[in-house]
Amino acid sequence: xxxxxxxxxxxxxxxxxxxxxxxxxxxxxxxxxxxxxxxxxxxxxxxxxxxxxxxxxxxxxxxxxxxxxxxxxxxxxxxxxxxxxxxxxxxxxxxxxxxxxxxxxxxxxxxxxxxxxxxxxxxxxxxxxxxxxxxxxxxxxxxxxxxxxxxxxxxxxxxxxxxxxxxxxxxxxxxxxxxxxxxxxxxxxxxxxxxxxxxxxxxxxxxxxxxxxxxxxxxxxxxxxxxxxxxxxxxxxxxxxxxxxxxxxxxxxxxxxxxxxxxxxxxxxxxxxxxxxxxxxxxxxxxxxxxxxxxxxxxxxxxxxxxxxxxxxxxxxxxxxxxxxxxxxxxxxxxxxxxxxxxxxxxxxxxxxxxxxxxxxxxxxxxxxxxxxxxxxxxxxxxxxxxx
Numbered sequence: 194x195x196x197x198x199x200x201x202x203x204x205x206x207x208x209x210x211x212x213x214x215x216x217x218x219x220x221x222x223x224x225x226x227x228x229x230x231x232x233x234x235x236x237x238x239x240x241x242x243x244x245x246x247x248x249x250x251x252x253x254x255x256x257x258x259x260x261x262x263x264x265x266x267x268x269x270x271x272x273x274x275x276x277x278x279x280x281x282x283x284x285x286x287x288x289x290x291x292x293x294x295x296x297x298x299x300x301x302x303x304x305x306x307x308x309x310x311x312x313x314x315x316x317x318x319x320x321x322x323x324x325x326x327x328x329x330x331x332x333x334x335x336x337x338x339x340x341x342x343x344x345x346x347x348x349x350x351x352x353x354x355x356x357x358x359x360x361x362x363x364x365x366x367x368x369x370x371x372x373x374x375x376x377x378x379x380x381x382x383x384x385x386x387x388x389x390x391x392x393x394x395x396x397x398x399x400x401x402x403x404x405x406x407x408x409x410x411x412x413x414x415x416x417x418x419x420x421x422x423x424x425x426x427x428x429x430x431x432x433x434x435x436x437x438x439x440x441x442x443x444x445x446x447x448x449x450x451x452x453x454x455x456x457x458x459x460x461x462x463x464x465x466x467x468x469x470x471x472x473x474x475x476x477x478x479x480x481x482x483x484x485x486x487x488x489x490x491x492x493x494x495x496x497x498x499x500x501x502x503x504x505x506x507x508x509x510x511x512x513x514x515x516x517x518x519x520x521x522x523x524x525x526x527x528x529x530x531x532x533x534x535x536x537x538x539x540x541x542x543x544x545x546x547x548x549x550x551x552x553x554x555x556x557x558x559x560x561x562x563x564x565x566x567x568x569x570x571x572x573x574x575x576x577x578x579x580x581x
Contacts, residue, residue, distance in 0.1 A: 195391040202386040205231070205264065206439065207275070207379045207401075213490070214400035214425050216380040219436030225381075226272045226443060230264035230419075232381055232398040234427045259479040259488040260398050260424035267447035268408055268416040270532035270579060276420050277575055279403040280473055282493070283373025288322075288366040288578070291315055296325055296364070298332050298357040304347050305332075308359065311343040317366060319460070322526065322535045322576035323348070327362030330355055335367070335533035335578050336453055337524050339460040350455040350462050350524070367533070367578040371571025372496045378402055381424070382433055395433050400425030402491040404477035408536060409470040410454060410525045415447040423479050426487040448527035448534065454502070456511060456523045456541075456560065463511050464504035467557070469525040471536045472499045473573055498564040498573035500538050506548055506558040515546040523562070533578040538564035540572065 206222035241252035266273060278285060295308045305325060317323065317338060323346065324335035331352040339349035348354075383396035401424035408418035454466030476494030500523050504511075514521055524537040545561040566572030 194389070196387045196389045198385040198387045198391065198394070200229070202388075203231070204384050206382040206384065208382075209275075210378045210380055210399070213376060213378040216397065216399055216434050219438070220380065220434055221438050221440060222382055222433075223275070223440045224442055225264055225266075225276070226269065227264040227266050228417075230262055231383055232260050232262040232396055232401070232422065232424060232427055235259050235261050257481045257488065258426075258486060260401065260427045261422065263419050263421040265417070265419045268418055268527065268534065269443075269447045270445040270529055270534070270577075272443050272445060273406075273418070273420075274577065276403050277406060278370060279377040279379065280406045280420060280475070281370055281372055281496075281573075281575075282375045282377050282475075283370050284375065285368045285370045285577070288368045288576075289316060290363055290365045292363045293361055294364055295359050295361050296328065296357075297359045298328065298354055300354040300356045302347070303349055303351055303354060304345050306345045312341050312346055313343055317341050317346060320537065320539060320574070322367035322369075322533065322578060323364060324367075324533060324578050325362045325364045326580060328357055328360055332357050334528040335535070336526055337535060337537065339457065347460065349460055350453055350457070350465070352451055352453060352528075365578050367535070367576040369574055369576045371574050372498075372566065381422070382437070384433070392431075395430045396427055397430055397434060398424045398427045400488070400491070402477065402493075404491070404493070405473045405475050407470060407472040409468070410452050410466075410527070411468045413450055415449045416452070416527055423477055423488070423491045425479075425490075445531045446529060448529050452528075453526035454524070456502070456504070456521050458514065458519070458521050463514070463521065464507075464558075464560075466502045466504050466525070469502040469523065470500065471525070471538070471573065472501075474499070496572065498538065498566075500541055500560070500562045500564065502560045503557050504560065506556045511543075511558065511560065512546045512548070515543040519543075520565070521562070530580075532580050535576045537574045537576070538562070538572060539570060539574060540565050
């Protein structure tokens, strides 16, 4: 007896489509690094309301079809970059590197001071993800710029720093991406494999859009996330599309603690986070026309970017801002051997700050907010640094 298809041996792959809904010729597939998920064909049912003397339903039809699913993942350097870009219908914008800058670190002030040159002229601004990779320890790890002058950048929420005398290092300002309006569709190949004689099968799903994503950072855990999809057509085939080749697997290790997470008012840190979650929801839905059996296209509404988190409660600063209707900002930064990544809401309108007294231990506060933006400022900014 053959075995059923096995989850551990099944893999999902994607290729960008040039024409929406059409798998390109001779596709070169890239693996989706996931911890679970598979495209699922969804069909609406159409029931007849005709009355008959049997009291039985006599006509059930299958209506329009679409594909849905959600891929869970552990965030790691470069592995989810294309998914994030597809969800935000945007393109990564390049950061920059400046070579051989002499830097002195003041740990208490969290400042990085150069002896010559100009950070502002170079293009550094508050909110940038920056790293000084040739410095020592946490001084070399990426963090968010909270203040910048010609000679000094302040990393107000960085990991614990150490004083460091003048040392020469390059510095890297990360690539970034925000909300866009580009057409980004992919085909997904699901390779189903079993053992003991089970014959491989292949789902080919076309016209797929990543309709959003979420990431969650917590103490003593890897950063996890998920990305939902809506697609047009799904078929089950005996072989992958003609001419298929497969890119080598990415092997970067998932981001893990220590992480940087904070809510800020300007350059002032209000709280350090114990958890932080970002959700990008594009209010997407499958749309149909009379002559289509499968979904005609995927429609997107307004992007809704939200933040939720938790922090120990040491004062009423955050609660006061909620009461006064003030906006704040938030960010979470992950560092790894291969690179760094950050998620930020530059303007976050707090919708709830809730103290929690659950017993005789520390009082915490849960934080919820909706990010706002405009044509000049994305409500959610994702940044990355890839180390050479």
